[in-house]
Amino acid sequence: MNKKAEKREVAMAKILNATLDLIARKGLAALSHRSIASEAGVQLAMTTYYFGTIDNILVEAFREYRKSMEPVNMGIVVSYSELLARCVDDQNELADRDAYIEGLADIFAQLIDTGPTTRLRQLQIECQYLYEQHPSPALAKEIQSYNDELTGHAREFIAPLATRSPDLDAQMFLWMIQSLEFSQVTSVGIKGQSSRDVLVRMLRGFLV
Missing domain, CATH: 1.10.10.60 (Homeodomain-like)
Known part of the structure; x- marks a missing residue:
């Protein structure tokens, strides 16, 4: 057996x-x-x-993909925790907002701007799944669960900035990161600026 x-x-x-x-x-x-x-x-x-069925294979394959992303996402969370510890005061309030914004942009720029070689396969797979127009109900549920997890992390990253619309800002931040990442594996890219510059400008815009 x-x-x-x-x-x-x-x-x-x-x-x-x-x-x-x-x-x-x-x-x-x-x-x-x-x-x-x-x-x-x-x-x-x-x-x-x-x-x-093929639908069952797609669901199980997406779960395997999600497992492969756990080290990547955990590394981001660890880097975020270290950044936050450097930027808060004794009352756990954000003491250096600019340093936090710059540091947060650095974390994701390192992930995005290193090029697609290290994460090419992961990005190609995620792009296909997240842009699937007609997923089965079971697959749609799995994708939504994964997006909810990512959105939860994004809320953690935005929360210290105390913006006026933290939920919306978190979702916009996630969308921008995904757009920058997927531009590495699609024919549409953001030209002329590094991902870091784009993210810094966006994060500062949340405070206006």
């Missing part, structure tokens, strides 16, 4: 990794049981046997 379970786990992992690789290279439209099985190097019947 242990060998059978191990074989099952290996086959499922191959199928999900193959699905994510296809999404990164060719997009969601390229997915079929046949293309996934061929990419994974497994028998065609195995994709149906283990997952049933």
